[in-house]
Amino acid sequence: MLVLAIDTATAQLVVGLVDTGTDTDTDTDTVLAESVETTRAHNERLVPTVDAVLAEAGRTYGDLDAIVVGCGPGPFTGLRVGMASASAFGQALGIPVHGVVTHDASSTLIDAPSTLIATDARRREVYWAHYVDGERVAGPEVCAPSAIPVEEVDVLSVPEHLADQLTVRAREVTYAAPRPEGLVRAADLNSASAPLVPHYLRRPDAVEPAPKPKSPALPDVHEI
Structure with a gap:
């Protein structure tokens, strides 16, 4: 295949x-x-x-x-x-x-009893997921780097510029893209394909503009 x-x-x-x-x-x-x-x-x-x-x-x-x-x-x-x-x-x-x-894909590249995968979510936050024996046990979630509710893992995968912001203790720190x-x-290639579900975890940056008040110079629709 x-x-x-x-x-x-x-x-x-x-x-x-x-x-x-x-x-x-x-x-x-x-x-x-x-x-x-x-x-x-x-x-x-x-x-x-x-x-x-x-x-x-x-x-x-x-x-x-x-x-x-x-x-x-x-x-x-x-x-x-x-x-x-x-x-x-x-x-x-x-x-x-x-x-x-995506974090599941990175975790398959790491052979360790416990792993935490973290990526940059911007806005001073990270996306993270916790794995034990190759299975995801928590996440994916988004939060501040210091707020991840995991104390210790064998391997911490995180981009270098974020590594010193996490409080999770690890025997090895690396980055598995x-x-x-x-x-x-x-992926389960034997299963039937299903609709794709994006993991945004938070609302997009773009928002609809607030409606502008109608100009008093415009006639009311009932007056037309």
Whole structure:
């Protein structure tokens, strides 16, 4: 099964092509090509990056069997780019699209009894999720770095610029960005695809403008 993996929930634009072999046994996954790029231009870079990854692997859109996309947590604009593009690809190609929690994808890359994954939520907050023996036991949630209700883990995955803001004790501090193989491992490729559900965790920054009072110079509708 040839799977296109996409994630736009973090500062990294993640695109990759993963061959799961003749079935969906993830133990046989092979990453044929990938791109993990730190950028703010997810919208402009996503489709050209998918094109480049397919070309590097010597494959075309018609070769794809499924798509996996990270559904956050992440910012409204970033998630919309990846999820809308994945949905459009899936509809155009007639193949299933599977959504996964982005933090779940990162956790599959870490072999530890307990892990905490944290990413930048801006506004002096972080998105976080806690894992024990590979299973998510709390989160994803959003809060201030010092307010995460987890005291100690074996591995803390957090971007370097946020590491000293967290009070969680850890034997190892690293940053496991979501990668194509992690996204595919986090997906249940044997299940039927379902509607994608974004994990915004808070309201978008954009708000509707407040209605302006009617000018007294305008006649009342009953007067017309």
